[in-house]
Amino acid sequence: MPLKLIREDITKLSCDAVVNAANQTLLGGGGVDGAIHKAAGKELLAECRTLGGCKTGEAKLTKGYNLPAKYVIHTVGPRWRDGEHGEEELLRSCYRNSLAVAKEHNFESVAFPLISSGVYGYPKDQALKVAVDEITAFLLENEMLVYVVIYDKSSFRIGAKLFDDIAAFIDDKYVDEHFEFNFRRRSENLGAYDGAQESEPLIGETNILPPMPMPMQQATVTPYAKASLDDALKQIDESFSDMLLRKIDEKGMTDAECYKKANIDRKHFSKIRSDRLYKPSKTTALAFAIALELPLAETKDMLMKAGYALSHSNKFDIIVEYFITNGNYNVYEINEALFAFDQSLLGV
Numbered sequence: 001m002p003l004k005l006i007r008e009d010i011t012k013l014s015c016d017a018v019v020n021a022a023n024q025t026l027l028g029g030g031g032v033d034g035a036i037h038k039a040a041g042k043e044l045l046a047e048c049r050t051l052g053g054c055k056t057g058e059a060k061l062t063k064g065y066n067l068p069a070k071y072v073i074h075t076v077g078p079r080w081r082d083g084e085h086g087e088e089e090l091l092r093s094c095y096r097n098s099l100a101v102a103k104e105h106n107f108e109s110v111a112f113p114l115i116s117s118g119v120y121g122y123p124k125d126q127a128l129k130v131a132v133d134e135i136t137a138f139l140l141e142n143e144m145l146v147y148v149v150i151y152d153k154s155s156f157r158i159g160a161k162l163f164d165d166i167a168a169f170i171d172d173k174y175v176d177e178h179f180e181f182n183f184r185r186r187s188e189n190l191g192a193y194d195g196a197q198e199s200e201p202l203i204g205e206t207n208i209l210p211p212m213p214m215p216m217q218q219a220t221v222t223p224y225a226k227a228s229l230d231d232a233l234k235q236i237d238e239s240f241s242d243m244l245l246r247k248i249d250e251k252g253m254t255d256a257e258c259y260k261k262a263n264i265d266r267k268h269f270s271k272i273r274s275d276r277l278y279k280p281s282k283t284t285a286l287a288f289a290i291a292l293e294l295p296l297a298e299t300k301d302m303l304m305k306a307g308y309a310l311s312h313s314n315k316f317d318i319i320v321e322y323f324i325t326n327g328n329y330n331v332y333e334i335n336e337a338l339f340a341f342d343q344s345l346l347g348v
Helices: 031-040 042-048 087-104 124-139 160-199 223-234 240-250 255-261 266-274 282-291 296-305 315-325 331-340
Strands: 003-007 017-022 059-063 071-076 109-113 145-150
Touching: 003 124, 003 331, 017 031, 017 087, 031 042, 042 059, 059 087, 071 087, 087 109, 087 124, 124 145, 124 331, 160 315, 160 331, 240 266, 240 296, 255 266, 255 282, 282 296, 282 315, 282 331, 296 315, 315 331
Parallel strands: 003 145, 017 071, 017 109, 109 145
Antiparallel strands: 059 071
């Protein structure tokens, strides 16, 4: 199953487990920790008292009590000092151990906050990279729906240079699109004006009625024409599903490799494989083009099979095109950028 970036209150998510960014006592604190304890009720604190605390990087499980989630996985993230005191490896351990607990208990869905990125001071962009790296590595080998919950937009930032580069790319494409449209429209209007001037009668000139149109004759469909149409319909071009499966074979990929790289779950892929006329959403179609690392022209062909196109009047399309033209086919990095620009995400 896929990784989803969402902007939500983690205490309101209905899933198998939410992850609590706890302190070593497990007895509650500020931020996410305090919010989870408050929403879960006093029973959570009572159970946490029996666990004997938790070391940094480790994870322990409790019930969810009054939370919509059935369970809480408590993990203790590192405090940021300077990045030179093992902070990254400890943070990675938080995700690995939490996911191991979720797998051990056969959870199908789990939601993470951005661990250590609050009062513990871990830089948010680096914390997000660790989260995505560890979760995607886990999902390559396991089936689970994993959320990374961003509480508010101000707490989420992709790298400043990447943001600026994408913003400039969007601006350039918008300018190109609008300049071309306005130039074409002005040319057409001028052409229509010139034509009208030429067709108007001179002052004093007698208007002449146009000739009456000939009666419309009913078209006759000959057996030959009908047969040609039938033949054409029998030779409909390959469908999206046909093209997708052909490309997977040509790339030497397995089905699982492809749908996991596309951030698509197995059940969704099974629907596509079993129905050659299946019509995917645009985000799904593009996700598979990214997973297959198709160049821009082939991406457009795949989209066309699904009945879509890329447009320079659409910010979502321009961002995806930016990554393709720059040879970056990491669906999770693309989704981070789409999330930062308030766009729909690929695959999910």
